[in-house]
Amino acid sequence: MTTHQCRSLCVVASVVVFLTVLVMVGRGQSSDRSSREAGVAHHDGLSALRHEAAPMLTKDTLTEKEQEFEYIIEEEKKKGKRWMVTLDIGGGEKMEFSRIPKGTFMMGAPDGEKDAEGHEKPQRRVEISQDFYLGKFEVTQAQYKAVTGADPSHFKGGRLPVENVSWEDATAFCLTLSGRTKRKIELPTEAQWEFACRAGTTTPFHFGSKLNGDLANCHGDAPYGTEVKGANKRKTVEVGSYPVNPWGLHDMHGNVWEWCRDRYRPYDKLENLKDFFQLANQPDIRRVLRGGSWDDFARNCRAASRDDDSPDRCYGFYGFRVCFRMD
Numbered sequence: 001m002t003t004h005q006c007r008s009l010c011v012v013a014s015v016v017v018f019l020t021v022l023v024m025v026g027r028g029q030s031s032d033r034s035s036r037e038a039g040v041a042h043h044d045g046l047s048a049l050r051h052e053a054a055p056m057l058t059k060d061t062l063t064e065k066e067q068e069f070e071y072i073i074e075e076e077k078k079k080g081k082r083w084m085v086t087l088d089i090g091g092g093e094k095m096e097f098s099r100i101p102k103g104t105f106m107m108g109a110p111d112g113e114k115d116a117e118g119h120e121k122p123q124r125r126v127e128i129s130q131d132f133y134l135g136k137f138e139v140t141q142a143q144y145k146a147v148t149g150a151d152p153s154h155f156k157g158g159r160l161p162v163e164n165v166s167w168e169d170a171t172a173f174c175l176t177l178s179g180r181t182k183r184k185i186e187l188p189t190e191a192q193w194e195f196a197c198r199a200g201t202t203t204p205f206h207f208g209s210k211l212n213g214d215l216a217n218c219h220g221d222a223p224y225g226t227e228v229k230g231a232n233k234r235k236t237v238e239v240g241s242y243p244v245n246p247w248g249l250h251d252m253h254g255n256v257w258e259w260c261r262d263r264y265r266p267y268d269k270l271e272n273l274k275d276f277f278q279l280a281n282q283p284d285i286r287r288v289l290r291g292g293s294w295d296d297f298a299r300n301c302r303a304a305s306r307d308d309d310s311p312d313r314c315y316g317f318y319g320f321r322v323c324f325r326m327d
């Protein structure tokens with residue numbers, strides 16, 4: 001090797017070391033910021049979207065288990081679809097989904113519903129034109145870690161719902177899982193979420209008109225539809241701790257708020273919107289959250305209740321579940 005080549009190699013090595021140090025310093029600053037902003041840890045989710053978008057798998061690259069899943073789905077399609085499917089998401093974890101049948105429902109709070117807020121009205125008829133599969137549970141910490149390698153949650157436990165995740169984090173999760181499963185995994189739209197939550201019911205909750213913390217995880221000491229106070233656990237609980245709704249879904253009311261895909265708008269403004277993509281040009285790109293949480297009064301856990309936040313915000317009461325379409 002010539003002296004000139006040696007010098008070149010040294011220069012290259014120095015640059016690599018310098019860049020590595022820069023990256024490490026960057027990461028250190030990032031974690032310092034997170035620890036200072038306890039509870040409001042910010043992620044550069046847009047970068048995550050770019051970097052974590054895994055390439056779509058081809059048939060040849062499917063694992064044996066993934067091929068088995070494809071086979072099951074094809075067979076079920078021939079037989080007329082089934083109600084539950086289980087998806088191997090890698091890392092030894094699976095995810096269960098319930099089939100939500102297409103249909104029409106009244107979205108929003110009916111006139112006279114106690115504590116309904118203005119942006120839950122006017123109630124309107126909405127058609128869900130295709131069946132879809134929705135996560136039976138909120139995404140758990142074990143599942144989130146299996147897909148992303150990380151767990152940002154405040155309350156730790158593999159069967160607890162992942163929280164402290166932003167809309168951007170949730171969307172990045174969907175992209176990575178889509179690449180891994182060869183399915184288009186998405187957050188549900190707000191309409192899909194409420195349709196699935198109600199499951200054909202028209203009461204404030206799928207189990208009726210009263211909630212005091214006994215049938216869903218919320219501030220039971222601030223009950224709804226009753227004066228009788230119930231449990232207030234002040235934390236998340238394991239998914240599936242409360243009864244399912246008629247379509248086999250757990251914790252649609254309470255535990256963690258669930259990010260939806262939509263940009264947030266009051267319903268009356270959506271009514272007049274001629275082109276949904278106009279929203280893409282709006283400076284306000286807040287996203288919708290649904291279902292209330294362990295940190296909410298029971299009234300905020302109603303099927304019609306809505307919340308919204310910036311897509312990069314995360315708290316210990318923000319989580320999500322995911323869906324996909326068979327067709």
Ligand SMILES: [Ca+2]
Pocket residue numbers: 138251252253254255256257258291292
């Ligand atoms: Ca929930």
